[in-house]
Amino acid sequence: MPKHEFSVDMTCEGCSNAVTRVLNKLGGVQFEIDLPNKKVCIDSEHSVDTLLATLKKTGKSASYLGEK
Numbered sequence: 001m002p003k004h005e006f007s008v009d010m011t012c013e014g015c016s017n018a019v020t021r022v023l024n025k026l027g028g029v030q031f032e033i034d035l036p037n038k039k040v041c042i043d044s045e046h047s048v049d050t051l052l053a054t055l056k057k058t059g060k061s062a063s064y065l066g067e068k
Contacts (some may be wrong), residue, residue, distance in 0.1 A: 001030075001043045001044060001045055002043070002044070002045075002067060003041060003042070003043050003067060003068040004042050004043075004044070004048055004051060004064065004066075004068065005039060005040070005042075005064075005065040005066060005067070005068045006039065006040045006041075006042065006051065006052065006055055006063065006064055006065060007038055007039055007062065007063045007065055008038055008039070008040050008055055008058070008060050008061075008062045009038060009061045009062070010033070010035055012035075015035075015060060016033045016035050018059070018060070019031075019040055019055065019058055020033065021058075022054050022055065022057045023040075023042070023055075026046065026050075026051075026054045028044060028045060028046060029042055029043065029044040029046065029051075030042070030043040030044070031043065031044075039065070040062075048064055052064055
């Protein structure tokens with residue numbers, strides 16, 4: 001599965017919990033959250049657009065950094 005890295009404006013555990021919630025709801029993803037560096041690394045067959053739209057549902061600004 002391709003591994004994608006995203007920058008998400010997370011400042012606390014609540015933010016990372018919101019990211020966890022939306023990604024688990026999407027399904028078909030494995031991910032790691034790096035809160036201090038505000039990065040989320042996702043293994044998924046979903047398109048980058050789908051993953052980015054899902055991350056933006058948290059209300060945080062998110063951007064695609066590239067494949068890892």
